[in-house]
Amino acid sequence: MQTTPAIILVRPQMGENIGAAARVMSNFGLSDLRLVSPRDGWPNEKAIAMAAHGEAVVQQARLFASVAEAVADCRYVFATTATRRDMPKPTLRPREAVAQCHANTAILFGPERAGLENEDLVLADAIIEIPTDAANSSLNLAQAVCVICYEWYNQKDSVQPHGGSQDLCTREELQGFFDHLEGALEMRGYFRVAHKKPLMWQHLRSLFVKARLSEQEVRTLRGVVKALTMQAPDHRSE
Amino acid sequence: MQTTPAIILVRPQMGENIGAAARVMSNFGLSDLRLVSPRDGWPNEKAIAMAAHGEAVVQQARLFASVAEAVADCRYVFATTATRRDMPKPTLRPREAVAQCHANTAILFGPERAGLENEDLVLADAIIEIPTDAANSSLNLAQAVCVICYEWYNQKDSVQPHGGSQDLCTREELQGFFDHLEGALEMRGYFRVAHKKPLMWQHLRSLFVKARLSEQEVRTLRGVVKALTMQAPDHRSE
Numbered sequence: 001m002q003t004t005p006a007i008i009l010v011r012p013q014m015g016e017n018i019g020a021a022a023r024v025m026s027n028f029g030l031s032d033l034r035l036v037s038p039r040d041g042w043p044n045e046k047a048i049a050m051a052a053h054g055e056a057v058v059q060q061a062r063l064f065a066s067v068a069e070a071v072a073d074c075r076y077v078f079a080t081t082a083t084r085r086d087m088p089k090p091t092l093r094p095r096e097a098v099a100q101c102h103a104n105t106a107i108l109f110g111p112e113r114a115g116l117e118n119e120d121l122v123l124a125d126a127i128i129e130i131p132t133d134a135a136n137s138s139l140n141l142a143q144a145v146c147v148i149c150y151e152w153y154n155q156k157d158s159v160q161p162h163g164g165s166q167d168l169c170t171r172e173e174l175q176g177f178f179d180h181l182e183g184a185l186e187m188r189g190y191f192r193v194a195h196k197k198p199l200m201w202q203h204l205r206s207l208f209v210k211a212r213l214s215e216q217e218v219r220t221l222r223g224v225v226k227a228l229t230m231q232a233p234d235h236r237s238e
Numbered sequence: 239m240q241t242t243p244a245i246i247l248v249r250p251q252m253g254e255n256i257g258a259a260a261r262v263m264s265n266f267g268l269s270d271l272r273l274v275s276p277r278d279g280w281p282n283e284k285a286i287a288m289a290a291h292g293e294a295v296v297q298q299a300r301l302f303a304s305v306a307e308a309v310a311d312c313r314y315v316f317a318t319t320a321t322r323r324d325m326p327k328p329t330l331r332p333r334e335a336v337a338q339c340h341a342n343t344a345i346l347f348g349p350e351r352a353g354l355e356n357e358d359l360v361l362a363d364a365i366i367e368i369p370t371d372a373a374n375s376s377l378n379l380a381q382a383v384c385v386i387c388y389e390w391y392n393q394k395d396s397v398q399p400h401g402g403s404q405d406l407c408t409r410e411e412l413q414g415f416f417d418h419l420e421g422a423l424e425m426r427g428y429f430r431v432a433h434k435k436p437l438m439w440q441h442l443r444s445l446f447v448k449a450r451l452s453e454q455e456v457r458t459l460r461g462v463v464k465a466l467t468m469q470a471p472d473h474r475s476e
Contacts, residue, residue, distance in 0.1 A: 227428035
């Protein structure tokens with residue numbers, strides 16, 4: 001029972017693209033690769049070389065003589081196209097489409113030069129159109145596979161928010177640093193125009209608040225202020 | 239004035255990947271490609287061959303000797319990584335990140351084998367993590383670029399306004415402050431254990447990157463360093 005969508009490359013021309021497609025499938029947790037009449041026969045050494053850690057996907061790829069045979073066990077078939085065709089089929093963006101990629105779904109990708117023919121599209125329930133710039137709409141085959149696999153992986157995996165606030169310093173620690181810095185600056189006459197001090201000091205503190213400092217970073221900054229306020233060795237007296 | 243994000247390939251190894259990245263940038267309407275020390279020099283014939291209709295992006299790519307120079311005119315920097323690093327920076331998924339890609343944003347991609355180093359990550363405001371399958375998390379470089387460019391193109395017409403990046407300082411201004419601070423700290427022996435300096439200096443810079451400083455704030459901080467390094471009036475001699 002097929003639980004992830006099948007990626008079907010229809011009449012692919014270059015072994016390198018088959019290998020790169022297999023690699024990126026593996027990157028995004030897909031493994032069911034099917035090939036319909038690859039131009040240079042099968043197996044293909046260039047495909048294996050390009051697959052890198054996706055080699056197992058290439059090794060297990062299944063070969064078919066026609067699109068119809070390749071999709072035989074599937075219950076829903078998408079076809080990817082670069083350009084709109086005059087076909088009365090629903091057309092979805094990748095993100096919408098992958099949300100419908102359940103078990104027994106196949107996604108067809110056409111050959112490098114020409115893309116899928118209308119005869120291939122006939123078998124598709126819906127079209128996936130990857131939006132591209134009109135000035136250069138021709139995606140590399142493996143890049144098109146990349147976009148679809150990425151979107152599939154993305155929606156099966158719920159996003160984990162991270163970058164938490166658990167190691168932020170306390171406001172007390174921050175205040176300790178502010179007192180230290182203020183004292184050091186006062187001593188050196190930094191706030192020389194008294195009535196300007198409140199605003200200057202506000203801006204300076206804001207900048208450190210914005211940095212969302214950790215405890216360690218506060219200690220580091222205190223070390224910096226301490227170091228900077230030490231008298232430089234007076235070389236003239238040597 | 240840069241209106242689309244810059245794609246920065248840091249120490250890319252294979253010309254084919256540079257070309258494939260350029261092609262997919264062009265597919266998704268991006269054109270500002272920057273290269274930091276490509277392994278095989280520049281220009282690179284394989285990059286041109288792989289770029290197909292993205293050839294103009296390769297031809298206009300700019301070459302830099304360091305990440306700092308490549309991002310000098312940028313106000314916000316993302317770094318892509320495959321694996322989580324021990325870096326206290328916000329980590330976003332591609333879709334969340336591109337919603338914050340305004341003018342003068344750069345996105346860093348590391349070399350094929352090793353990815354970005356911590357030294358490269360220091361300069362980044364945030365990390366973009368492309369979710370991948372744990373069993374094979376290593377995305378091809380051009381596929382990683384594909385995912386980001388695809389997401390950018392997808393949302394470019396619906397960019398959410400946020401606490402605008404237009405007031406952020408440029409990386410060049412930030413670097414000027416770093417140089418100033420580093421000089422002042424060096425002079426006072428702050429980095430007294432030489433082998434600890436790289437990490438200390440990384441942490442210190444990270445903290446200021448995190449603050450998302452404005453131009454005015456950078457000037458303020460330079461004033462602070464200047465003030466702190468002035469010799470305190472010696473009251474004993476009065």
